[in-house]
Amino acid sequence: SAVISQKPSRDICQRGTSLTIQCQVDSQVTMMFWYRQQPGQSLTLIATANQGSEATYESGFVIDKFPISRPNLTFSTLTVSNMSPEDSSIYLCSERTGGTEQFFGPGTRLTVL
Amino acid sequence: QKEVEQDPGPLSVPEGAIVSLNCTYSNSAFQYFMWYRQYSRKGPELLMYTYSSGNKEDGRFTAQVDKSSKYISLFIRDSQPSDSATYLCAMSANDYKLSFGAGTTVTVRA
Numbered sequence: 001s002a003v004i005s006q007k008p009s010r011d012i013c014q015r016g017t018s019l020t021i022q023c024q025v026d027s028q029v030t031m032m033f034w035y036r037q038q039p040g041q042s043l044t045l046i047a048t049a050n051q052g053s054e055a056t057y058e059s060g061f062v063i064d065k066f067p068i069s070r071p072n073l074t075f076s077t078l079t080v081s082n083m084s085p086e087d088s089s090i091y092l093c094s095e096r097t098g099g100t101e102q103f104f105g106p107g108t109r110l111t112v113l
Numbered sequence: 114q115k116e117v118e119q120d121p122g123p124l125s126v127p128e129g130a131i132v133s134l135n136c137t138y139s140n141s142a143f144q145y146f147m148w149y150r151q152y153s154r155k156g157p158e159l160l161m162y163t164y165s166s167g168n169k170e171d172g173r174f175t176a177q178v179d180k181s182s183k184y185i186s187l188f189i190r191d192s193q194p195s196d197s198a199t200y201l202c203a204m205s206a207n208d209y210k211l212s213f214g215a216g217t218t219v220t221v222r223a
Contacts, residue, residue: 100145
């Protein structure tokens with residue numbers, strides 16, 4: 001599997017601000033995804049980051065709140081906009097190349113005050 | 114009803130014991146089944162991947178899938194303190210979308 005890094009690893013933000021999370025993969029991958037892992041809950045898929053086009057969002061997630069970019073096959077960003085304390089969570093990117101297996105990055109731990 | 118059910122535990126066992134983890138699911142379309150291990154403050158790490166029903170063994174780890182019962186299991190033999198982590202089951206139909214269980218926290222006592 002590819003090596004995935006995320007920046008920042010953690011952040012504490014104020015209500016109403018926005019944070020952009022970066023995901024870098026060390027090789028070209030077919031698909032990239034963004035997940036949210038809220039405290040004590042399972043991972044939930046936010047969207048699929050499509051290279052060169054708009055992301056595909058899952059039910060309950062919208063582009064205005066979670067804009068995503070994927071300018072090439074190794075990099076993607078997720079922005080959490082107009083944050084509230086309910087957005088406090090771990091945000092994870094993952095990649096899939098070939099089979100169904102997905103491999104995850106280390107995550108970004110976000111706390112919104 | 115959640116699509117994937119997993120007992121969150123916590124589960125505490127002595128070193129050397131067999132750890133038994135399981136998940137049930139409701140979507141009969143699921144064909145791909147995975148177990149991830151997540152250490153504290155780390156991302157999930159893929160442990161086992163199986164397609165359809167049957168068993169798969171990898172070292173101390175054995176994954177079982179019973180599609181007729183919609184039930185999957187993970188067994189860890191000769192457990193070690195380094196196995197202490199949260200274990201997540203995940204599954205998928207014939208597309209990319211993974212559905213996760215809530216995770217079971219396991220502590221192996223030295």
